[in-house]
Amino acid sequence: MNTTLPSVRKFPFSELPEEVVRALEAAARRCRAEAVTMVTLPNSGHPAGSLSSMEMYLAVYGVADLTPENCSSFDRDYVAISHGHTSPAAYSALAAWGFFDPMDVVSHFRQCGSPFQGHVEREVPGIDWGSGNLGQGLAAGVGFALAQRARGNGGRTYVLMGDGGQTKGQSAEARRIASKEGLSNMTALVDWNHIQISGTLDEVMPADIPTLWRADGWNVLECDGHSFRELYSALRDASLCAAPTVILCRTTMGKGVSFMENTPEFHGKAPLGELYTRAMDDLGADPSLIEEARRRREGPIPKGRSILPTSCGLETGAPRTYTPDAKRTDNRSAFGHALADIGELNYKRPDGAPLLVFDCDLATSVKTADFAAACPDWFVQTGIQEHATATAAGAASIAGVAALWAGFGVFGLSETYNQQRLNDINRANLKTVLTHVGLDVGEDGVTHQAIDYVGLLRNFFGYRLVVPCDPNQTDRATRWVLSEPGCICLAMGRSRLDILLGDDGAPFFAGDYSFEYGKADLLREGDDGAIFALGAMAGRAMKAADLLADRGTRVSVYAVSCPLLPDDEALRKAVASGRILTCEDHNVASGMGSIIAARMVELGLAATFRSVGVHRYGDSGPSEDIIKAMGLDPVSLADAFESLK
C-alpha cells in the first residue's frame, strides 16, 4: 500500500511548507469522511472524538519514524493511543499514510472477525498498543520510551490522549515516571476539546490540565490542534526538548461536521440517514462512499497481522542447587539469586536484548536489589505507582527488551488486574514476579494476603502461572520464565522453606530435573490416595504424608507448580487411587482445588475428593500460626485426608 502524501517523517522541514499543509488538509477531509462513514455503516462507534483528534493522528503518524515497512520491527518510533475509542481517526490516518487500504477499514470496521475493532488493537498495522480502557496510553508510552532508551536506538514515542481521561490517576503516575527517568524521547498530545460524555470537563470533573503536567515535570506546549502548521512546529519543538513534552491541542469536538461540533451528543453515536448525508456534505465528500463500503462489507473480511509473543533472547545460565544442609532459604531469595545471575550474564552483552526490571519501592523485599546493584542501567524504580508500572512494563516487553516486574502479590496483580488484562490482550511478554502470595506474607495481615492470584489469572487466556514448590524449583523456574515468550507470572511466599527431597534423599528439583510447564511432580508415591499441593504447600503435604504413613495410610504427593494447567496424566493416576485431597493457601473457591475438580468432571473422572484452602479472610501473625488457624498445617491436612470416605 502506498501513500500519496508528501513525507514529513522525522521532520525534514523547519516549518511545514504550504503545499504540504494543503495536502495534509485534503487528507484530513478524506479521513473525516471515512471516519464518519466507518461508524455510520455499522451504526456504532465514536465519531465526534475522532473528528477532534484527526489532525493529531495525521500529524503524528506523518512525523513518526513508523512505516508499513518497519512497524513490526523494534528500532523505530512508537505511537501509543490512550483514547482507543477514537479508532476511526487512527485507522483512517494510518490508511492515509499507506498502512492499508482505507476501504478495508471503512468497510469492515466493528465487524465480527475483522481486525478493525471498536477500540484500537495491535492486529492493525501501525497500532502499537491495544487500548480502550482510558488512562493506560501514557504508561504504555513510558514503557516504549524506556525500551527505546535501553536499546539505544534513538527512537521516539508519541502518545495520543483524550482530555476526559486526563483525570485517571494512572496518567499522573506515568507522567512522573517519564519525568523522573528523563524520557526526553516522549511526546504526548492531548485532544483538548473540553467535552466528555456527560458534558464539559468542568461540569464532569474539573482539572487544571496544564498545571498538573507542569507539576509533574513535563514541558508543556499548546497549539491549535486542527492546524497542521502548528502541530508540526510543536511536534518538532518537542523532539528537540530535553524534557518529555506534552502538546495540549486546542480542538473542537466533532470538528468539521456542523451538527456534531461542541456537543457531547455524538461521542458514541453514529449519524444516520439524513444526518449522514449532511455530514458528508459538510465535509465536501461523496455520500455514496457508504454504498461502496456496504457492498464490500459483504465480501471477505481482511486479515489482521499476526501478533505473537516474542522470546527474550537472554542467556539464563546454569541452575543453582540448594541443599538441605545449607541454611534454609526462601523462594524469594532463590529467585533473586537467579535473576542477578541472569543480569550479570547478559548485562551489556553486545548482541543481547536488555532486561528491564521494574520496582515499586519494594526491591529489598522482592529480592531484586542484587540485580539492581549488578545492572543499574536496567533497573527502573517507579515508586508507589503500580498501575502505570504494570502497563509500562507490559509495553516495554513488546518493544525489544525483556521486562520483569516484581512486587507483592496484592500490588503486582490484585491492584493492577485490569492493566495485566490489557497486557494479556496485547500479547505482551511481561514476567510478573509476585512475592508474599497466599497466607505467607509475614504478619502483615488480611490486606496483604494475596489469596486470589490463581483465581485472577485463570481469567486470562495467555498468562501462564508458576508457583514453585521450593528454592530449587524456584531457581529453575526463574531461568525458564526468562527464556520463554509471553506473559508469565512467578508467584511465591515469604517464608524460608525446607528443600524438597526425592525418595533417594537428594533434592528433588535439582540434578536431572528441569522445569516443564504443566507437569505435576510426583514427590512420593502411595496407593491409598493422592494429595495435590500447590507451591510451598508441598512441604506440608509431605509432612502430612509422613503422618498418614505412621497411621498406615500411604498416599502419593504431587507438587503442583502450574495450577492453571492440570496435569491430566497425574490426575488419572491419582483418581485410580480413589481418594484425592487438594491443598493450597489460596482461596479454595477460586484456586487450584476448583480447577482440578472441574477438570475431573470434564474428563469424566470420579474419586472421593476434598479441597482445603483459605475459606475466610485471614489473620495477622506468623505464617505458620495463620496456616494452622486456617486448617492447613500437616496435622490438619492428614486429618482432612482421613475424612475422605
Place this chain on the structure above:
Amino acid sequence: MNTTLPSVRKFPFSELPEEVVRALEAAARRCRAEAVTMVTLPNSGHPAGSLSSMEMYLAVYGVADLTPENCSSFDRDYVAISHGHTSPAAYSALAAWGFFDPMDVVSHFRQCGSPFQGHVEREVPGIDWGSGNLGQGLAAGVGFALAQRARGNGGRTYVLMGDGGQTKGQSAEARRIASKEGLSNMTALVDWNHIQISGTLDEVMPADIPTLWRADGWNVLECDGHSFRELYSALRDASLCAAPTVILCRTTMGKGVSFMENTPEFHGKAPLGELYTRAMDDLGADPSLIEEARRRREGPIPKGRSILPTSCGLETGAPRTYTPDAKRTDNRSAFGHALADIGELNYKRPDGAPLLVFDCDLATSVKTADFAAACPDWFVQTGIQEHATATAAGAASIAGVAALWAGFGVFGLSETYNQQRLNDINRANLKTVLTHVGLDVGEDGVTHQAIDYVGLLRNFFGYRLVVPCDPNQTDRATRWVLSEPGCICLAMGRSRLDILLGDDGAPFFAGDYSFEYGKADLLREGDDGAIFALGAMAGRAMKAADLLADRGTRVSVYAVSCPLLPDDEALRKAVASGRILTCEDHNVASGMGSIIAARMVELGLAATFRSVGVHRYGDSGPSEDIIKAMGLDPVSLADAFESLK
C-alpha cells in the same frame, strides 16, 4: 476505658494551652514506647513511620468528634488512615484517648486471632476503614465526607496519609472529587518525612506535593508535625476553611529514637535486644514494658468489635412487569427504571437514609440518568476516576447512607478489583451495578468485554453476585439488592432481551415470583438432561431447548442468576437426568461452569457434563454475531448438548 488526657474535642480552645500541650507531649512519649514495644515483641511491624505520625494521630483522634461511645454510630466525625502500616501509632493514640487498654494492643499486636492486625482494621474501635494498600485512604475519606453531607450531620472527616503514597494515582482522583464536590468537611494530613522504603522521596519518585494538592483545588497548610501547638492550630484553621484542606506535616522518620531518625532502615524492621533498650532509653521509657507484654501475650487474646453489614433502610416499592407484547427492553433499562422508582420513593423522606448513586461519566449508558434527574442531590458525578470512586462509594456505604455505583463491567470491577476487595474486607454495603458484561457490550470489542466478573467475584468471601436473566427479574433483583445489607454486584449485558415466559405463557419472573438469592429457576422441565444458563443466556438456552425438542430431546432449562452459589437441589435433580450442559457468555475457565463442576465433585455427583462459554478474547461486532462466533447461539447450544454422550 477512660482517658486521662484533657479534652480537645471539637476545638474548645483558639490556641492550645500550655498544660494541654504538656499532657499531649507526655502521651506522645508513652505512645512511642508502646509503638516500639508493639513491633519488637512479635519482631514485626513498621516502627519508623509510626514514630513519624505519632503527634498527627494523637492530635486528630483528640480533636475529632470520635469517641469510644459514638464510634459505632453514624453521626460523628470519621478518621480514615491511608498508610495503614502505621497501625502502631494509630492504635497507641486510640488507646491514649481511651478506646481500649494500651496493654491489649501492646501485648497482642500482630498475633494470630487478635483484632490488632499489622495494618489497621475495622475490628479495632476507632478504626473506620481497614487499609494497608497505599493510596486508598483519601478516597475512603471522600466517601465518608459525602455520606456526612448527605446525612446533614455536620460531621468532619480526617484522613491521615504517608508521603510515599502521595504518588498513587488514586489519591489524585480522590483530591479532585473532594474539590469538585466542595467537601469543606475534609481535612487531610500528610506525614511529610521525605523518606520511603528505598530512600528519599526524591530518589524514589519525585513529586511536587504542595503544587499537586493546590492544582486539584485544595487549601494547603504546612506545620511542624511534631508540634501539638502547630498541629492543633492547623487542624482548627482547616475546620474553618471553605475548601477541603490538607496539612502537610513536616516530620522526622523514626522521630524520638536516635538510631531510627531520618533513615529508611526501620521502615519495616523492629529494634531487637540492645536496640530496643536504647530506643526505650531515648524515649525515657521503662524497657520492662516488653516483659509485661510478653506475659500478657500468653493470656487470652482480646476480641475485636463485631462489624456487620447494615441494611440500607430504603423503601423499594412495587415491582414493574414487562410483558412480551411491549417493546423489547434491556436489563439496563429495567434496572434504571427500578432505581428511579426507588429514588423517587425515598428522596428526602424525613426518616430515611440517603441513597448516593455514583457515576463515572457513563450515566446514560448505565441508566442512572433518570435517577440523577429525580434525585439530583443524591447523584455524585466523579468523572473518569474509577479507583477513587470504587473506594469512596464503598466507604460511604458504611457511613449511614445507601450507596450504589454503576459502571461498565470492565471499569466497575476489572479496573477496580483491588478497591472492591478492600470494600469486601471492610464489610461494606456497596451495590455495584455492572452493565455491558459478558460479550454483550455492543461492538466495543475485546477491551470492553467483561468476561471475568464471575471469576473475579468468586475470590471474595462477602460479595454476592446477581446476573438477572430478563428485565422482569432485573426489576425484582434491583429492589432486592437495594434492600439487603452487604456488598452485592448486579451484572447485566447491553442488549434488549425477550421476556422469559413460563409454561403458561405468562412472564416467568413476574406475578408471584420474588427474587431469592441462590435459587436456580427452572424455566422448563425435561427428562433427557438439563441446561444451566447464566443470565441472559437463559433466553438462548430456551431456544436451544426448543430446537432439541424438535429433535425429540426434552431438556430442563435452569436460569441461573446467582452463579457464585450453586443451587444444590437443582443440581441433584439435573444430575439425575444424566446430562448437564452449562452455558455462559463468560470465560468458561473461571465462570459458572467451573463452579457447578466443582460443586458436583464436592457433592459426589456425576453426570455427563460440558461447559460452554468464552474460550478466547472476543471480536468486535454486533452481540449476536459475537455470540455465534463463540459458539453460544441456540443452534450451537443444541449441538453442544447433543455432543454429551
